[in-house]
Amino acid sequence: MSLKRSPPFRAEHLGSLLRTQELLDARDGKSTDRDEAQVKAVEDKSIQDIVDIQLAAGFHGVTDGEYRRNLFWGTFFDGLEGFEEVPFDREILRTYMPNVSALLQAGWVPGGSLLCTGKIKHSKSTHLDEFNFLKNHLASKNLPTNEIKLTIPSPASYHQRYKDGKAYAEGVYDSDQAYFADLAKVYQEELKLLYDAGLRNVQIDDPTLSYFCSKEMLKGWDEDSSNKKTAEELFESYITFYNDCFSQVPSDMHIGIHICRGNFTDDRLVSAGGYEKIAVRLFQDLKVDTFYLEFDTERAGGFEPLKHLPKNKNLILGVVSTKTTQPEDVEAMKQRVHAAAKFIAEGNDQTVEEALKRLGVSPQCGFASHSHENRLSRDQMVAKLKLVRQVADEIWTAEP
Template identity: 55%
Template sequence: MSSRASPGRAEHMGSLLRPAEFLDTLKKETDSKVREELENREIDIIVKDQLNLGFRIVNDGEYRRTLFWGSFFESLSGFEEAPLLESNHRTYLPKVTALLEYHIPTTLVCTSKIGHKGNSPHLQEFLYLKSIVPADRIGDIKITIPPPHWYHLRYKHGQAYRDGVYASEEEYFQDLAAAYRTELQILYDAGLRRVQLDDPDLSYFCSSDVIEAWDLDKTNKQSTSELLASYIQLYNDCLKDVKADMHIGIHVCRGNFTDSRYWSAGGYDAIASQLFRDLNVNTFYLEFDTARAGGFEPLKSLLLNKNVVLGVVSTKSPQLEDIDELKERVHRAAEFIAKGNNVSPEQALQRLGVSPQCGFASNSNENRLTKHNMLDKLNLVRELANSIWPGEA
């Protein structure tokens, strides 16, 4: 795992806690230049924290964002704000339920042809990081971006775009994929070599509750398995022009709200064969911190040209896990990869890394843990990696 097209042995998912005083100051400050300077100052600190802890892969903690998915869709042509209506949403999906319970009044909907305007909201994030890390570490900067279907799954079939905009879901996906290809090329040309797609929606396909509700919804034109296949194809279309030295990872997120709400429960068994074999990414970032994610058995479907970063350390509780138990779990995961590929556990172990199960701040106001708690958790991840792969970053 020494090439750039590989994860780190120890990673984190991207979002990191913002100091309360930083958030308070931002709320009061209206001058955009001053706000940017405040963000820069805090990013300087959090990057130094990551480097001091020995993390090879670093990012800006998503400090310029309010929510983990940022503002990419707002930067595209074709998407506009619209009222969040129960009538055209799949209200049984946990994220829609949450939006309704929190009385979120609006969402985005496609009202005209989707296109990339040439301005990337992720570019500013990367360029600042590029300016503050050592020159030989630029290739280790990671930027997280939202999944392409983020404003699709929530809508009932055919409702993600206005009447007359697209003749089919396939046409909608084609333009969306083209916009992602442009985004990735812009970032690559600027020097970025690591992208992580954060996708909570994929976890729905693991949930028996969601699948049961889906099957009862007569407006659906596809089974969940068929829709998953179309999303995998969408991803592959988004990624088809990615250069070999750009590492692409996908985090199958299960939710990490302040009130401990989560997206779904259920092991990866239902999606493992399709996802691990058909999705053209380098690395899967998978959550394995609680029983609701199931066991490691689905990793038998992982191909040996792909990697898994095991999210075995919780970001939901300040309590530190036992490092020996964590180490045992990582070796157990390697055994299933070995069985599925007819290799030794030692060979399978080379496809693995470790991380917290999710980000520490999916939204900017996350407050379950203190920064001290977070650094302790990150240090535990680093120590766990050192105990399994000594000398490897």
């Protein structure tokens, strides 16, 4: 895989952006006479406004802020044949997974869970309309479709949380490999549909891979006698599975993956632990073009694992926090980027200047993993975006 230079862009954001109160009120349906056409009209106007804010702040790879979604993973899996909502059953969950344990500890018990209950098939794309609206809006400004980035959920979203063999109903699949094979075909079809519509920049939002960095999760895994694989073996099977999902992507379609560590309002959904446990297989074997990694706090560890990033892949450093209202110091952020570049250069027998050519900066996560996230005000969010843009401009001033 050759290094793809455009995208990524020097300054990026990671998909979700804060909603306006008008949009929240419309989506929540403040009356029993909720008018879906009116809701869509508010969504359309809100997306146009937030795209214009991104462009004014100097961003490429613009998104729709995920404004048509209640949660960052949207409705992709809900739209597939073979998945349906079933009554919530704690007994089939790996309750030591960071996302599951945090929600249970917070006392949140959902009314149901999405589960594979039949053979998985692609029936429709819930992303295509999102992309087409963005495409038309940018066309009205004489901007090309390669200015758009679309986020889609992790292929392992509805597998890792379930105990061994419980991600699919009894009799549907006889192994994880069979389940993965059908789901990989779905991703191949989805990416082809989006490519044919003009999309060239995709970001996979993936909290699941970061859990393999967590000592707490790994301890829970080892203590779970129902697991037939080691955690390392599951991680390796995910790498193979993901590569199958991306195997039909044309050479001019850029695939990035955001290794997310949790970003809900009370900071419960987190995965603490450095990347060293997964760095070699992740960076060298996962067939993506760009990694978006969180480095805003100590929970992600140091930059040392970046020695394993090969020369043909890019890295976007999430050094600006979407959790805090206080703006970061620009000079400190620039120093951190150069520190990361030194490790990449060391691992690849490169100069720091050469390593910097494969780097960019971003917030560590999206600003609103769920629609009602409100740690920052809209003005504070825009200030953070401008700060990311400033850091990038001051580091890569000489870049075209």
